[in-house]
Structures are given as structure tokens and as C-alpha cells.
Amino acid sequence: MPKESLWGLWIVEILVCVKRVPTVGGKIAVTPDGQEVDTRASGFSISPHEECAVEEAVQIAERAGGSVSVLTLGPEAAIEQLRGALALGAGRAVLLETDGREFGPIATAAAIAAEVRAHGYDLVLLGNEAADTGDYQVGVRLAHELGWPVATGIKNLEVSASSVVARREYRGAEEAYQLPLPAVITVKEGINLPRYPSLPGRLRAKRAAVERSSPARAAEGLRKEALRVPTSSQHQATVLGNGVDAVPGLVRVLDELGIL
Amino acid sequence: MSVLCLVELDGADLADVSLRALTLARTLGDPGLGVVVFADSASVPMAALADYGVTDVYVIEPGTLAGYAPQAWGRVLAGLATETGASAVLAAGTDRGHEVLAHLGAITGLPMAANCTLVTPDGGRTHRLVRHRWAGLLLEDAIMEAPVALFTVATDAVAPVPVGVSAETPHAIARDLSAALPARGTTPGPPEMPGSLQVHVHKPELAEADLVVRATESAGRAGGVSLATARVVVGGGRGVGGADGFAPLEELAELLGGVVGVSRVVTSEGWRPHRQQVGQTGTKITPELYLACGISGAIQHIAGCAGARRIIAINTDPGAPILAHADYAIIGDLHQVIPALVAALRAR
Numbered sequence: 253m254p255k256e257s258l259w260g261l262w263i264v265e266i267l268v269c270v271k272r273v274p275t276v277g278g279k280i281a282v283t284p285d286g287q288e289v290d291t292r293a294s295g296f297s298i299s300p301h302e303e304c305a306v307e308e309a310v311q312i313a314e315r316a317g318g319s320v321s322v323l324t325l326g327p328e329a330a331i332e333q334l335r336g337a338l339a340l341g342a343g344r345a346v347l348l349e350t351d352g353r354e355f356g357p358i359a360t361a362a363a364i365a366a367e368v369r370a371h372g373y374d375l376v377l378l379g380n381e382a383a384d385t386g387d388y389q390v391g392v393r394l395a396h397e398l399g400w401p402v403a404t405g406i407k408n409l410e411v412s413a414s415s416v417v418a419r420r421e422y423r424g425a426e427e428a429y430q431l432p433l434p435a436v437i438t439v440k441e442g443i444n445l446p447r448y449p450s451l452p453g454r455l456r457a458k459r460a461a462v463e464r465s466s467p468a469r470a471a472e473g474l475r476k477e478a479l480r481v482p483t484s485s486q487h488q489a490t491v492l493g494n495g496v497d498a499v500p501g502l503v504r505v506l507d508e509l510g511i512l
Numbered sequence: 513m514s515v516l517c518l519v520e521l522d523g524a525d526l527a528d529v530s531l532r533a534l535t536l537a538r539t540l541g542d543p544g545l546g547v548v549v550f551a552d553s554a555s556v557p558m559a560a561l562a563d564y565g566v567t568d569v570y571v572i573e574p575g576t577l578a579g580y581a582p583q584a585w586g587r588v589l590a591g592l593a594t595e596t597g598a599s600a601v602l603a604a605g606t607d608r609g610h611e612v613l614a615h616l617g618a619i620t621g622l623p624m625a626a627n628c629t630l631v632t633p634d635g636g637r638t639h640r641l642v643r644h645r646w647a648g649l650l651l652e653d654a655i656m657e658a659p660v661a662l663f664t665v666a667t668d669a670v671a672p673v674p675v676g677v678s679a680e681t682p683h684a685i686a687r688d689l690s691a692a693l694p695a696r697g698t699t700p701g702p703p704e705m706p707g708s709l710q711v712h713v714h715k716p717e718l719a720e721a722d723l724v725v726r727a728t729e730s731a732g733r734a735g736g737v738s739l740a741t742a743r744v745v746v747g748g749g750r751g752v753g754g755a756d757g758f759a760p761l762e763e764l765a766e767l768l769g770g771v772v773g774v775s776r777v778v779t780s781e782g783w784r785p786h787r788q789q790v791g792q793t794g795t796k797i798t799p800e801l802y803l804a805c806g807i808s809g810a811i812q813h814i815a816g817c818a819g820a821r822r823i824i825a826i827n828t829d830p831g832a833p834i835l836a837h838a839d840y841a842i843i844g845d846l847h848q849v850i851p852a853l854v855a856a857l858r859a860r
Binding site for chain 1: 522580582583605607608610611613614615617618619621622623624625626627644645646647648649650651652653654655656657658664724725726727728729730738740744768776779780782785786787789792793794800801810811812822823824825830833835836837838839840841842843844845848849852853856857860
């Protein structure tokens with residue numbers, strides 16, 4: 253439960269989890285061994301859902317009082333992504349360092365749970381799914397490890413002293429969940445518009461210490477064999493013409509497709 | 513052995529996404545195909561389930577379960593999987609499907625593979641599968657070793673095919689499943705229609721801890737077609753130019769019985785609300801037609817619209833990446849082409 257401060261405000265300790273992934277632009281390619289995304293020509297970032305999770309954590313801490321820690325599980329290079337979150341207002345950074353090999357969702361959740369138990373938090377925020385592996389389960393598995401309630405795919409969050417109200421969309425309707433704290437919430441892009449880092453924020457992030465540990469990696473029942481680019485996903489469009497002159501042809505096509 | 517599939521309802525019908533999941537479930541080749549549906553038995557469309565080769569229906573009547581409670585749903589699936597000796601439990605790759613299967617994975621300690629396009633039993637506890645990575649921009653070939661295979665189905669890569677109807681390849685990123693279904697003119701799935709469905713009604717007793725997180729549903733937006741299930745989507749991107757440029761797109765969408773979707777730049781500029789975003793971090797769509805107007809076609813956007821059966825692009829740039837994914841294109845300014853198209857359609 254969040255602690256009450258001297259001024260009667262409550263203080264919420266938030267952990268936000270991010271993942272270093274390649275920044276994929278116009279094209280995505282796989283290394284010759286089929287094991288990784290080819291990153292020779294790309295930078296790295298965190299997924300849009302996670303950018304929003306960081307922003308949400310910082311906003312909650314600004315409103316309520318409290319602290320934001322940022323965690324990543326990944327290689328040493330992922331410190332770049334931790335510093336990105338520090339520059340936006342996180343105060344503390346934790347690297348769960350790996351040798352670069354993928355952790356499955358079960359091992360990832362277990363490693364995050366160990367950090368949560370060791371430090372103690374009121375709220376853990378994650379992205380709904382990582383941009384690369386798209387496993388859609390680390391938040392839920394983390395909640396089960398901790399025995400905490402969890403809500404996923406959240407696009408609106410109100411935090412109060414002992415609970416959160418989390419909202420999301422379902423088939424055009426809105427679903428609301430009320431969860432007692434401590435809780436795990438996974439968020440989606442659209443919950444907020446992430447800010448840009450300030451210059452003082454960037455300078456502070458550069459100097460900040462990063463706490464490190466090296467969790468154990470266990471094999472899981474789901475094993476990647478290879479990645480590949482889907483075949484026949486690209487062809488070239490039949491050009492119907494230029495400007496308004498092409499409209500009659502377009503109407504004909506719509507007719508043929510049975511749209512009209 | 514049998515397969516269990518969580519299905520969702522859309523009003524009085526089975527949700528389209530669940531029909532897609534059932535189509536994939538049938539290819540696993542188990543003699544029994546059970547579905548789990550959380551509803552009153554009277555509201556379950558039994559005939560539609562039979563059309564998709566379902567043999568057993570497990571109806572979970574509300575009781576303590578009024579309102580969607582993801583952990584409780586996961587617990588119920590875990591119980592049914594044990595009771596029926598299921599070899600696999602699956603759901604459509606929706607918010608609910610992913611969430612409930614993740615709970616089921618956590619409850620049972622088993623792995624869960626999200627957004628599969630093909631799953632093949634490979635003897636014993638082994639399944640070979642193909643799943644989406646990067647929202648379908650890449651495919652992963654993987655092996656699952658587990659007493660019960662848990663997975664969700666990438667609904668934008670699998671077309672819904674009833675038993676006895678020929679499979680037609682959807683315009684989708686992954687075509688693996690089409691290869692797994694028998695060719696046109698033959699009957700996919702069990703050769704005979706099940707004469708009768710076995711209906712099992714359950715009223716589970718659940719622990720309070722599984723019911724802590726429970727949805728209250730608001731009335732929702734008034735009517736209208738949802739982006740995820742629309743038959744036609746008229747997409748607008750940076751080329752629309754601003755928040756006030758969408759009126760012709762709305763008009764066209766209405767004429768075609770569809771809805772407007774937008775690219776990520778449109779929502780991050782605040783021109784339109786995020787719920788209209790098509791793409792990796794927005795909605796994945798599966799319309800008959802996607803009309804992409806002023807959208808260059810970043811791959812994160814393609815990940816959201818690759819499940820469209822046909823794509824027509826309207827773009828001023830003949831080199832725009834969207835043209836490599838579209839079936840037809842008009843090279844021109846959407847601000848001229850769309851009003852002219854609307855006028856032509858109104859004149860018919």
C-alpha cells in the first residue's frame with residue numbers, strides 16, 4: 253500500500269518495465285542464421301506502449317508524489333534505454349543483465365518478480381506486449397508470481413491511495429476495472445502523449461548510476477527455431493491511373509470486388 | 513483427446529475472430545473440438561458452432577461470474593482442460609484471448625504462444641507452430657513441448673472457413689494456414705457434419721481471489737461499426753493534412769458501409785483519437801477492402817492492415833511503400849480523388 257507522507261499526501265512507488273528492441277523503419281530483415289532481426293542498419297528503442305508506460309509512471313509520481321524506477325532485462329547495451337527513461341523523469345534504474353540471448357516470458361516474469369520482492373513497489377507498469385516477441389503475457393505472469401491483481405491493455409488509469417481504476421476498450425464499449433494496490437498494469441499506446449526529454453533530464457540521466465544483477469535464464473517449453481520474413485507479402489499494385497481521371501476505373505474495381 | 517477453444521460472442525452471433533480461431537483449431541485433427549463460452553445457454557448460437565465442426569459446447573453460465581473476470585476465466589479453462597484431457601487450449605488473439613490464455617499459462621505453469629498462424633501436432637507433447645513476431649512482419653517457426661499446448665490465433669492471418677466450404681486464401685501476411693487446409697472443392701476438417709452437439713452447462717464455484725479483477729462495462733459508443741470487424745475501412749494518413757481534412761473520408765466510409773481508420777502519425781498529431789489507429793500499436797483490421805488514402809505505408813502500419821482482403825492506395829507518390837502492399841493504386845491527391853469518387857458513387 254502506498255505510504256502516507258507528512259503532508260497527508262500518499263506516496264506511490266512505481267516500477268516501469270521496458271525492453272530494448274530494434275527500431276524498425278521501412279523494412280525488416282533477419283540475420284543469415286535466422287535467429288535475430290538484422291540490426292546492422294538500425295538503432296534501438298523501446299516499444300510505443302512502453303514509452304507510454306514510462307510517461308504514465310512519471311505523471312502519476314508527479315501528481316501523487318512518489319518515485320519511479322525503470323527496469324529492463326537485456327544486454328548491457330540496454331542501459332541506453334534505461335537512460336532514456338531516466339531522462340524523462342524516472343529516478344532509479346535497474347538492469348537485469350543477460351548475455352544477449354532471449355529470455356522467455358516465464359523467466360522474464362520471474363526475474364522481474366525477484367526485483368519487485370526485493371525493493372517493494374505499489375504499482376508495476378509494463379507495455380501490453382513487446383514490439384518484437386509479442387508474447388502478451390509477461391505482465392500477467394508477473395502478477396501471478398507476486399499474487400497481485402493485474403489488468404492489461406489499459407488506456408486510462410486513475411491512481412488513488414489504495415486502489416487504481418483502469419479502463420480499456422472492448423468492442424467499442426469501455427471496460428473499467430478497479431484493482432486494490434499493489435497491482436500490475438499493462439498499458440497501450442494512446443493512454444497519454446509521451447513528452448520529450450528535457451536537457452537537464454538528459455544530463456541527469458547520463459550521470460545516474462544503474463543497479464545491476466544477473467538473473468538465471470531457464471529453458472522454456474516454447475523454443476524458437478528460426479525467424480523469417482513472410483513470403484509473398486509484397487507485390488506491386490496495379491495503377492488505375494492518375495488523379496480524378498482514375499475514378500471511373502476505381503468505381504469499376506469496387507463493383508467487381510462486390511463492395512458496392 | 514480433444515481441443516478446447518474459448519469463443520467470444522458479438523451480440524447474438526459468434527465473434528468473427530472466434531470463427532477464425534475455430535478454423536485453425538480444426539486443422540489440429542483431434543476428433544473432439546470443444547468450445548468454451550461464457551454466457552447463458554439460451555444466447556449461444558449452437559447452429560453456427562456446428563457449422564465450424566464443434567462437437568462439444570461448454571457453457572459457463574454467469575452465477576458468480578457476472579461480468580468479464582480474466583483470471584476466473586483462466587481458472588475455468590484450466591479446470592476444463594484437466595476434465596476433458598485436452599491436448600490444446602486456444603483462443604482468438606484478441607485483448608481477451610491473450611489475457612485469458614496468459615492467465616491460463618500462469619495458473620498451469622505452461623508456455624503460451626501468442627498469435628499463431630499454424631499449429632501442427634508432432635507426436636506426444638510436441639507441437640510445431642508458426643507465430644507472429646513484430647505483429648506479423650516476421651514469422652517465427654517454433655516448437656512447443658508441453659502436456660497441453662496453449663496458444664492464441666493471429667486472427668488477421670486466418671480466414672473463417674465453415675466445415676464443407678472451400679478455403680479461399682485471404683490477402684494476408686501469412687498464408688501457411690491456407691496450405692494446411694485442403695484445396696478448393698474439398699472439405700476441410702472432419703468429413704461429416706456432427707449431427708448433434710453435446711452441450712455441457714457449468715456453473716463454477718470460484719475463489720474470491722480469482723474474482724478481484726472484474727470488468728464493469730459501460731454502455732459504449734452509440735451503435736456504429738467497429739474498426740476491427742468493419743467490411744470496408746477508409747484509411748487516412750499524413751496526406752489528409754489535418755484534423756479538418758477527414759470529412760470526405762467519413763462521407764466515403766459511410767457510403768461504402770465502412771469506417772475510417774488512421775495511421776499512427778494522425779493520432780500522435782492529435783488529429784483523430786487513438787482508437788481509430790490501424791497498426792502494430794493500434795487495431796489490426798480484416799476488411800474486404802482497405803482504401804489507404806495519403807498513407808505512405810510504414811511497416812508498423814502494414815502490420816495492422818495486411819489482413820485486408822484487398823488494398824487500394826490513393827497516394828501522390830508513385831514510390832510510396834504502400835504500393836508494394838496494395839492491389840490497386842491511384843496516383844493522385846486524395847483531396848481531389850475522394851470527392852470525385854463520392855460524387856461518382858452518389859450519381860449511380
